Structure formats: structure tokens, C-alpha cells
Amino acid sequence: MTTPVLELNNIHKAYGDLEVLKGVSLKANKGDVIALIGSSGSGKSTLIRCANLLEQPQQGDILFQGEAIQFKGQGHDRQPSDAAQVRHLRTHLSMVFQQFNLWSHLSVLENVIEAPITVQGRPRDEAIAEAQALLDKVGIGDKGDRYPAELSGGQQQRAAIARGLAMQPTAMLFDEPTSALDPELEAEVVRVIQALAKEGTTMIIVTHDMKLARDVANHLIFLHQGVIEEQGPPADVLDHPKSERLQKFLSATKA
Amino acid sequence: MRGFLFCMFESCADPSSLTGLAWFACYLTNGKHLLFYQSFGTVLGLLALAAPLALLFGFAGALAKRSQIPGLRQIGQVYVAMVRGIPDVVFFLFVPLLIDQGIEVVRHYSLCESTGPIYQGNDFVVCDAAKMPLSSAEPWVHSLYGFALALAAYAIVFGAFAANTLDGALSAVPTAQLETARAYGMNARQSFVRIQLPQMWIYALPGLANLWQILIKATPLLFLLGIEDIVYWARELGGTKGSRFAYPHPDWRIYYFAALLVFYMIMTWGSEKVFNRLQVRMSVGQATLSGKGAAL
Incomplete structure (x- = not known):
């Protein structure tokens, strides 16, 4: 049996008294595409942000390729104790954000080469060549010299995906990648994500888009109030929801 | 041109014989006027040196204010609060005096043979060897020393205002931009240098432009410091100028x-x-009003 790429065990996260995650576990093997669904406030975004330590869980383990992230402190003071380990995790898990978060002072191409050069220390020429190839791949090869604000939302999100791929990550994390987009622009981004899934890219996707979840994921997790309510192959879970909450959630999203 | 000027100087030998344009030409090129023109250089030199120094103090102040280290943070806060709360003129008179006497006190205790008390009655007395500059120094050393003290006052006062502007600008950078830097593995220094600092300028520029204008307008305070x-x-x-002057004239x-x-x-x-140009250039491609304007 191979080691899972990413394993989250019994993750607890609270903001003050508000418990957002109440013991969630998740395992992503190489090539898995895991979709996280659930209503707002269910904790799905918090969970994916815990995966690369943008949020620190107060309890629970994060294992990247079998290696557990070291923590120090307790409760709200719990912090990762090894900066190099955190950097290793983050450079191997590329995050794509709902609001794209392209660096606004850099051109699209500069956005894509920034972390490979600054963080990974790759040679500039090589980084540029790879960035151009990735921009071509996501269909905005002609936009490299434009600034993010000059692009449509769909183009910005595809640029953000190219930025993520430029890290040559072990897995991609998507935090509601299509939620800020019009249906038309959404389709451009979905096509890119589908292409990545076909290539066997390991992905964890937080989404509101049931169609995206059904089409690309091989495992679907329904979160409700900080716990996993139901999970399994997307077709099974979406077509034959067992829990009443998921049934309610699905009928609400269909309307 | 040079030859012409030279001729003019020669013909200026006896001002009382001159009339009209020639009188004016000689008047405007006499020794005192050359010093007047030089003093424009003093003002420009002060601006050229005070601006980068104030920016340096500003960065130091802003970073101190934002520091996680408790002692340093208080120093930054006190620096900014003090300078902003005290009238400029008071500070301009205070700082050079403080630095000057401070240096002399230190020199007094390290250089003088007999270290008598510095305050003798109402007088501030240091031995000759501790005087800044030494009384034997050339006049230009004296003026340069005075200029340096003034420069220090400008840098400290304008640095405090710059610190506030820069602190605000650093805070104005959206957290999502910095969070993304972290998410891509940047450490605090990389995220500061690569993302926060370059994005900060666009928020700082209007404030710094204002400060620069105020700095220009504050240069006559040099006069106050005896420069x-x-x-x-x-x-x-x-x-x-009465008739006992070479170039007598009424109140001009x-x-x-x-x-x-x-x-x-x-x-x-x-x-x-x-x-304005800088603002437009920095705004290219940014999702701001000036940025959109520039992109059109």
C-alpha cells in the first residue's frame, strides 16, 4: 500500500468559542480528486485552509506523504514548530483561492514565476519557459504581460491555477474556485480543472458546484456543522443521499 | 558667455560710474549676490539630502512601530507621537541644540584633561578641545556643521511623518495578498520584500508627495537655525542700501x-x-481609478 499524499486526522478548529471543525478526517491518495461540499459555515473552507496551515488546527494531525507536521503549544496557541516543514508542505500543496488573489502589482507571467524563483530558487529562464507553457495550457498564453486587474475573472482564475501548477505541486487545493464567477466564465475554469483531473493530478476541491463535484471527483465529502455527514463516490452520494441533511442541501442547491 | 561675464566683472570695478542695465548686471553679480545664488544650492542640497534621510527614518520608525518586539514597538510609537505632537518650530530649535550639546558633553568627558562641571551657573561650558566644531576650524566647517545639525532636525521631524504614512500604507495592503504569499511558501521576509513593500508604495505615494511639498515649504526654517x-x-x-554701499537702492x-x-x-x-506621473506609472494595470484611467 502506498502512503497517502495528504492525511488529515481528527481535525478540530475553533475561533474563540465557535467550533468550526469538530474532528474531521480525510485521506487523499495520489491521483485522488476529493470534492468537499456543504452549506456556508459547514467548515469546508476552514478544513482546506488547515491542510496547508493557513489556519492552525487546535487538535488533530496533518500528515504529508506520511510525515506528520510537528506542533507546539496547546489549544489556541498551538503552532507548527518547524518552519522548514511548513514551507515544505506549502510548496508541495498549491492553493487556488475563491478570489484568485493574484498579486496585483505583478503581471500574469510574473505572478506565475514569483514563487518558483523566490521560494524554490529555480533559474529564471527555466521558470519563464515553464510559466509560458502553463499559461498556454490554461488558454491564456497571450495574457502573460497583462496585469491581473486587466483580465476577466475566469482568466484570472486560470492564471491562478497556472501559478499553482508552476510549483510542480504534489497536490492542488481549490477553495471554491468558481464561486466568484459568472456561469460562462465558470465553464472556462471547470474545463481546466477537468483536464487536470484527467491527467491524474491529485486535488482537493471545496465547491458549491455539484456538477463539478460529480464530473471530476472520485470521492465526495459532505460536511455539516464541522463534521462529515456523508461521504463516498460522488454519483452514489449525490443520487442516493442517505442523511436528511444532505437531501435538504441537495434539493436547496437544485432550486 | 563666460568671456562676457568676465568683461562685466571688470567693468564693475567702479559701480558709481555705472547706469541702467550695466549697473543692474554688475549689481546682480556682486559678491553678496553670488552668495545669495549659492544659498539656493543650500536649499536644494537640503532637500536632496533630507528627503532620502527622512524616508530612511520613516522606514525605521514604521518598522519599529509594527515590530513584534515590545521595546522596539514603544520606541516607534513614542517617536512618531512626540514629533507629530510638538510644533515643528520648537522641534527645529530643540533638536540641533540637543545634538550639539550632546556631542559636546560626550567630547568634554572623553577629551578634556580636567573635567570640571559643564554647567557653571547659567553657562554651558565645555573645554576648548570639546567644542564642536573646534574654534580653530575653517569657516566652511562651521557652516557645514550647522547645516548637518539642521539636516538631522529635518530628517527626524519629517521621518516621523513619513513613518506614519508608511505604516498606514503597509497596513493598507490587502491581507489576502500576503496570505497568498504565505500559502506559496514565502517566509515573512520574502513576503515583505516581494509583495508587501512593492504594493505599499501606491498607498504611500499621495502621503509622501504631500510630505515632500511640506518639506519644500519648510526649508525657510533654515533661517531660524541661523543658516x-x-x-x-x-x-x-x-x-x-544707503549711499555708503557700492550699490545704493531703496527698499527692494x-x-x-x-x-x-x-x-x-x-x-x-x-x-x-x-x-502625478509617478502615480500614473505605478497604477498601470491596477484596479484603482487612476489605474483604469492609465490603462485606457
């Missing part, structure tokens, strides 16, 4: 000050243009 700046010379040269101060008005207007108008 022979353009205001000093305008008063000196413009005043009524109004013309001299009008010349200063023109000088300051050109300076501020010109720098306004430069800053």
Missing part, C-alpha cells in the same frame, strides 16, 4: 521675496507634476 539661506539673503539684500525686499515666491512655486509645481 544663511535664501530668506536670509532676500532680507539682507533687499533692505534699503518685495522684489526679492517675489523671486522667492516664484522659486517655491516652480519647485512645488514641478514636483507635483513628477509625483
